[in-house]
Amino acid sequence: MKIKTLLLSGTIATSLLLGACNNMDDKKDSMKEETKSESKMENKDMDNAKVMKEGMFKGENKEKVEGKAxxxxxxxxxxxxxxxKGPDLHVYLTKDGxxxxxxxxxxxxxxxxxxxxxxxxxxxKDYNTVTIYCDKAHVTFGSAMLK
Known part of the structure; x- marks a missing residue:
């Protein structure tokens, strides 16, 4: 009886230990993926530092927007x-508005x-327009094409 209990306990302990090892491998893989995605974001940020675009705003839909983006x-x-004036104005980067x-x-x-x-x-690089948009009224107030 004692031998059966000892074997059963050993089997359970071994299973738990091996299961924990597999979880560690999964964590390593997910950490590698996180590092890759962080690296991609850093590359985007470095690319953004090199980009220089500008454009002048033009009002739309009977609204006034002026200045430079x-x-x-x-x-x-x-x-x-x-x-x-708008109740909920936001600035967006858009492709053609x-x-x-x-x-x-x-x-x-x-x-x-x-x-x-x-x-x-x-x-x-995915966007060519800066757009001023009222989220509450769902109206574009104006845009600036970037060049």
């Missing part, structure tokens, strides 16, 4: 900016002439 050193900067496929950056202050937004983790 500029991407430089991994940041989106608005210069001499002004806009019509398409908000649905765009990247929401942050809330924008319609009355602040100089604003800056960090683009960490955003691949700016």
């Amino acid at each position: 500029m991407i430089k050193d991994g940041k989106l900067m608005l210069k001499d900016f002004s806009s019509s 398409d908000i649905k496929k765009g990247k929401k950056i942050d809330m924008v202050d319609y009355a602040k002439s100089e604003q800056s937004f960090d683009l960490k983790g955003v691949n700016v």
